[in-house]
Amino acid sequence: MAWLWALIVGGIIGWLAGMLVGRDVPGGIIGNIIAGFVGAWLGALLLGEWGPVVGGFFFIPALIGAIVLVAIVSLILGSMRRAR
Numbered sequence: 459m460a461w462l463w464a465l466i467v468g469g470i471i472g473w474l475a476g477m478l479v480g481r482d483v484p485g486g487i488i489g490n491i492i493a494g495f496v497g498a499w500l501g502a503l504l505l506g507e508w509g510p511v512v513g514g515f516f517f518i519p520a521l522i523g524a525i526v527l528v529a530i531v532s533l534i535l536g537s538m539r540r541a542r
Contacts, residue, residue, distance in 0.1 A: 460514065467513030468494030475524035481532035493531075497524025 501523025
C-alpha cells in the first residue's frame, strides 16, 4: 500500500511543478509521477532532507527539485522542437 501512496504523491508533486512552471510535463500522469520521483531525488540531493514528509517524500525539496526538472525538460524539448 505504501507504493500506491508514493505513486499518488509523486504524481501530485509532478503536477504541481508543471502548474507552477506553466509547462506541461511530457507523458501526462506517468510523466508527472516520474517528475515527482526524480524531483524528490534531485531536491534531496541539492537541498537535503528537511520539511514535512508526505508519502515518503520530503515535500518541499521534492517540489523544488521537480520544478527544476520540469523547467529543464521543457527547455530541452522546446529547443529540440525549434531545431526541426
